[in-house]
Amino acid sequence: MNDAPFNALRNEVVACERCPLAETRTHAVFGEGPERTPVVLVGEAPGAKEDESGRPFVGLSGRLLGELLEEAGLPREKLFITNTVKCRPPENRLPSKAETAACRPFLAAQLRHIRPRLVITAGNAPTRALLGTKEGITTLRGRLHTCVWEGMELSVLPLFHPSYLLRNRGRAEGSPIMLTLADIREALRLAREFTPGF
Numbered sequence: 001m002n003d004a005p006f007n008a009l010r011n012e013v014v015a016c017e018r019c020p021l022a023e024t025r026t027h028a029v030f031g032e033g034p035e036r037t038p039v040v041l042v043g044e045a046p047g048a049k050e051d052e053s054g055r056p057f058v059g060l061s062g063r064l065l066g067e068l069l070e071e072a073g074l075p076r077e078k079l080f081i082t083n084t085v086k087c088r089p090p091e092n093r094l095p096s097k098a099e100t101a102a103c104r105p106f107l108a109a110q111l112r113h114i115r116p117r118l119v120i121t122a123g124n125a126p127t128r129a130l131l132g133t134k135e136g137i138t139t140l141r142g143r144l145h146t147c148v149w150e151g152m153e154l155s156v157l158p159l160f161h162p163s164y165l166l167r168n169r170g171r172a173e174g175s176p177i178m179l180t181l182a183d184i185r186e187a188l189r190l191a192r193e194f195t196p197g198f
């Protein structure tokens, strides 16, 4: 795989001014991880720490998700991690429809380049963006869904939003944390089924 197009895409994102979020961001967060991976993790949008550092999933909730990935045997270093929207919405509000639409070509280009066998979505926003459904994450999480998005056939496994996990850190049976660990193990099982040796 030629890395040049991915680097060019990264440069385009870093300099992007396609939507008003460019005016308030510190850094656009392109994403990080191996380009040659069968699994991509997509979150909603950068938060304060991500905006400050230019790296995805480094705030409290992102770090918690990282710990759960590690615990379940799927460390974040094995995945490419990004968001549906690459710049932080002020006060961590939800990205608007227009902002999500403006940023959509970047996520599409990333997925077209990496061609993942499995996309893990974290929370409602990326799940709805890819699956085009209005169903909530409680219904959708932990199960494999397939869709055609931007001309690509995708296999999508949704997880709870990391900030929901941060607010519900108990480990009783059936708790969000324990369900998420089980969901990540299912994602790992599927990734290995799709890509033997992963």
Ligand code: SF4
Pocket (backbone or CB within 6 Å): 013, 016, 017, 018, 019, 020, 021, 022, 028, 085, 086, 087, 099, 102, 103, 106
């Ligand atoms: S959110 Fe996306 S479209 Fe908007 S400025 Fe950032 S990179 Fe560009």
